[in-house]
Amino acid sequence: MKKRPNQSIFNGMKEPHTIIIARGDTIRHFTLKPWMGIAAGTFVIGLATCYLLATSYLVFRDDLLHGSVARQARLQQAYEDRIASLRTQLDRVTSRQMLDQKLMEGKISELVERQKTLSDQSNRLAPVLERAGKNLPGELRVDNNLPSLADSEESEGFYGIDPIITGPTTSSRKIVPTPSKPAKLGIDKAELLFDRVDRSLGMLETDQVKQVQALSNKAYESADRINGALANAGVKSPISQEQTGTGGPLILASATPTTDFDTSIADLDAALLQLEQAKTLANSVPIANPAPGMPVSSPFGTRRDPLLGLLAFHSGMDFRAMSGSSVLATAKGTVTAADYNGGYGNMVDIDHGNGLSTRYGHMSQILVAVGQQVNIGDVIGKAGSTGRSTGPHLHYEVRKGGSAVNPASYLSIGRQIAAEL
Numbered sequence: 001m002k003k004r005p006n007q008s009i010f011n012g013m014k015e016p017h018t019i020i021i022a023r024g025d026t027i028r029h030f031t032l033k034p035w036m037g038i039a040a041g042t043f044v045i046g047l048a049t050c051y052l053l054a055t056s057y058l059v060f061r062d063d064l065l066h067g068s069v070a071r072q073a074r075l076q077q078a079y080e081d082r083i084a085s086l087r088t089q090l091d092r093v094t095s096r097q098m099l100d101q102k103l104m105e106g107k108i109s110e111l112v113e114r115q116k117t118l119s120d121q122s123n124r125l126a127p128v129l130e131r132a133g134k135n136l137p138g139e140l141r142v143d144n145n146l147p148s149l150a151d152s153e154e155s156e157g158f159y160g161i162d163p164i165i166t167g168p169t170t171s172s173r174k175i176v177p178t179p180s181k182p183a184k185l186g187i188d189k190a191e192l193l194f195d196r197v198d199r200s201l202g203m204l205e206t207d208q209v210k211q212v213q214a215l216s217n218k219a220y221e222s223a224d225r226i227n228g229a230l231a232n233a234g235v236k237s238p239i240s241q242e243q244t245g246t247g248g249p250l251i252l253a254s255a256t257p258t259t260d261f262d263t264s265i266a267d268l269d270a271a272l273l274q275l276e277q278a279k280t281l282a283n284s285v286p287i288a289n290p291a292p293g294m295p296v297s298s299p300f301g302t303r304r305d306p307l308l309g310l311l312a313f314h315s316g317m318d319f320r321a322m323s324g325s326s327v328l329a330t331a332k333g334t335v336t337a338a339d340y341n342g343g344y345g346n347m348v349d350i351d352h353g354n355g356l357s358t359r360y361g362h363m364s365q366i367l368v369a370v371g372q373q374v375n376i377g378d379v380i381g382k383a384g385s386t387g388r389s390t391g392p393h394l395h396y397e398v399r400k401g402g403s404a405v406n407p408a409s410y411l412s413i414g415r416q417i418a419a420e421l
Helices: 034-135 183-232 260-283 407-416
Strands: 017-023 026-032 296-298 301-304 311-314 317-319 326-328 333-340 346-353 356-366 379-383 394-400 403-405
Touching: 034 183, 034 260, 183 260, 183 407, 333 356, 346 379, 394 407, 403 407
Parallel strands: none
Antiparallel strands: 017 026, 296 317, 301 311, 317 394, 326 379, 333 346, 346 356, 356 379, 356 394, 394 403
16 A cells, blocks of 8 residues: 655644643634643753752751751861860960079079179178288289170070179170070070079189188288297287187077188188287387488497497497488387486387387487377487487387397398288
8 A cells, every 4th residue: 555645735844733622612722832842841840850859958958957067066176176285285385484484583583692692792891801901912802793794605695684693785686586596595595694694603702702711811821920020039919819808699500601701701800800910019019120221330239339449238239320310119109218318318218018118319309208109110309429429320229128139130020021011
């Protein structure tokens, strides 16, 4: 059977579908065009897609919410842990800084106290040095100056020391902390500076003690030389340690601990006291020259009398002094005679204590009076040729217990200890 050829005018175009609705006498028909099918399919697919999406959201919403909440909780917990860790580190650093600060403050307080102690020692030492300067020859000095630490390498980058200890800081440099120089480096430098200041203070204290001890030794040696020279002439100190009055409240040594400096100062004070006593004794012994620079024309002892030519005892020494030249007291004492006395002419007698006295004769002029106190080196008269004399000169005697002794031995002592006086 042969297929009939399509006789449509529109060849392959199909006719649209038509929907006919009959209701009673009413007949309605709708033509379904292709685009309407496409629109309807698209709407159905969209509606199904929305339904599926809505159903999926409703199904998975709780899981998403729980996941988001869990993620936020984990993030919050991580932040809280980080904050706690940082807070712990901050507390640790703060505690360390407070500890370092307390240590620094303690060291500064200790150094300030030591510096104050040195200042007090210096104040105590000043009058003793002044006293020593009057009794010991030569220049005396105890250095109390701290070395300059502001410009030292060890002090670089640290400016927290009290200027009382380190002195004025002339440098204005400041070190900016860098990763290669953390804050720990500043603490180390501060500790190095503290150690250096501490060593400087220790050295200064040691030097003070050593210098005071050196002065004490020098004072003891000088006193020993004076006392030894006087002892060779038969003069001894009349005051002993046992004869002096002592007393005071009972204070146990453990209650008042002493330092090396206190001991040294006490020792120096005792040495200066001994030296002063020795000098006082020496000043009361006729060891000075009554006519400095004048030669001896006649010594002590047996000689031929200048007037009679007979052997006679010469009770003193004659100094070839020009008329009118000064006659000096050879020791501290009290004038007991100041008048014309026979062969002595114008004569002065001075009592020096300890049984010693001196006599000055043939003077042209007397410048002192009986009872007058004189010191060594005071002018008591003028040389001359009064009394039994052949020409201007000074007759000088030293008497011990009322008997004439050789003045040369005392003059020799004076030359030996002249540097000590």
